[in-house]
Amino acid sequence: MASGPWWRIGWRNIGRNRRRTLITAAGLAFGYLAVVVLIGLMDGLTAEMIESGTGVLSGQLQVHDVEYRPERKIYDTIGGRDGADVERLVREIAADPVVEAAAPRVFAGGLVSSGESTVAGILMGVDPELEAEVSSLMNGMVRGRAPAAATNEILIGTEMARQLEVDVGDELILVAPAADGSMGNDLYTVSGVYQSGMAELDGSYAVVPIGTLQILVALDPGRIHEIAATVTDPWMAPEAADRLTAGLSPLGLEVEVAAWTELRPEMLDYAQLADGWRFVVIFIVFAIAIFGVANTMLMATYERRREIAVMLALGTTPFSIVRSVLSEAVALGILSLAFGAAITFPVMFWFHNAPPDLSWIYGDYTIFGALIRPRLRVEYNFAMALWTGVALLITALVASLYPAARAARVPPADTLSGL
């Protein structure tokens, strides 16, 4: 291969000043580490947001009557006024290959009162067993337990418990406008207090068994507002939604199957924005690195002016000089990449499997109503790791263009005569 000697020369040249090579390679390697870990952290944050934002309450898929959203009227139950075969519907949805669990829900707005104190609440009727697999609300108990099916038991959030000054075992009154226009009201016992970490949720959602709520608001057992489902991978939800829409159509119900990407468009926007930022991160980090590498290469070629002059005097073409310098840069890039990968993957493995907990610095915070734990969680992204490697090599190459051009224009006679 004609380029053989220039590769060899380039490769050997990086060994001539090992300390300088090592420092430059370390700079590029840390640049690689920074980019890959930063992208991993951004992906981790997005994943955390989606998991938390959909896992607490909404699920990644929701089935409603076509009329239900966005007004969420109590009358717009799945299957209209006649209702639907809820058990069968839940079974069909849970049977989808990516759906992990599905649970039926009834919603009503109403007053939750301890007598002296009253708050407006969103009453959610659930099947306690199925719901526990869909929303983490049922598992986020601070005190007590989830309400048992077919009882007048109620689960409320810590914030609502605080406002109403009640605790497990206390009595609450629910008043809700029923579907027939009457004012449904009844007494309930607090069976548990949950904490989702989101004050809005903890202060407004009250959970009762589904049948109990249907009685309160005068809805037949076949009338529900929503079936929420979780899927194995959030990004498969839109696909599953399409599949379910087709799969449920033979039932003759006018339902809408919506994935979280549709229900929470702001989350999808954020995820897409974060995707776009990856390339900005790559650009910023390597744009800084370019100057470091260019400086090194400039020094290296300047030191070797006499040697280059000799090569040119012996008949080496300026283009071959350029090639040797570029080869040196690529060799440096490959070395840096190997070094970078060697330090990056252990860090990624660590952050992915045991994310460092920063809760001693920051408390929990929320993005779009999704609770985020302050952890350095990273998601693997091999495609981006590959792209970052390519970016590193391009950086090394681009950084040495100018030094290479300078080297090729060394005037042999003047340089050798010591001018």
Add this chain to the structure above:
Amino acid sequence: MNRTRTLALVLTLFSAPTLAHGQESARDIIDRVDRIMRGESSYGVATMDVVTENWERSMSMEVWSLGTDYSLIRITAPNKEAGTATLKAGDDIWNYLPRVDRSIKIPASLMMGAWMGSHFTNDDLVKESRLVEDYDIEIDFEGERDGAEVWEFVLTPKPEAAVVWGRITYEVRKDDLMPVWARYYDEDDTLVRTMTFSDYRVMGGRLVPAAMDMLPEDKPGERTSIRYSEVDFDIEIDESFFSLRSLRSRR
């Protein structure tokens, strides 16, 4: 003696211009309309029909009031709701629920909530008689409309008043001080709802509108109508009647 006469003369002189004009301020007229409608105390029997997109229902009720601070409404039919009562004492509203034998206090944050599923809000019960306190009132129109001499008033909230409306317009007949309609606008000056008064007749010795219809602007076709079948004014009643204990005991 002399001094008294001087004082009387001064008073006469000062008050003369108002009397001479034969005209009251807009505020005084509204205040008088309020007093006619309310009396010192009152008792009434009414039915309320609520028509919504999804259901229609009718409720019968008894209403007591004392001054501007106290009122009590007790549902007498249908059976499902019979005994349900709403007590207003000052700024507080309590609902008594016979089914669970409990009274719940409606917090300030829920004052805009619907009262008994109707198009009236809890706030309407609290604020109904406070127009002259909470609003600056001006006459916007004076003259003949639909064959009757009327005033149209514009009520704008006083800066410090805690009210929900951006503006209320109110038409009152001149000859008998009977209200014709009231229109409620939000802060963006969009018409939110219209209340109309009709079926003026003498009840309890006074001319009053026996029918009131509340029409929400955002839900065409929906309405809440209240029809009084019996009204009595200045009845024997005192503050102890409007207590939580009595709310509960008279089931």
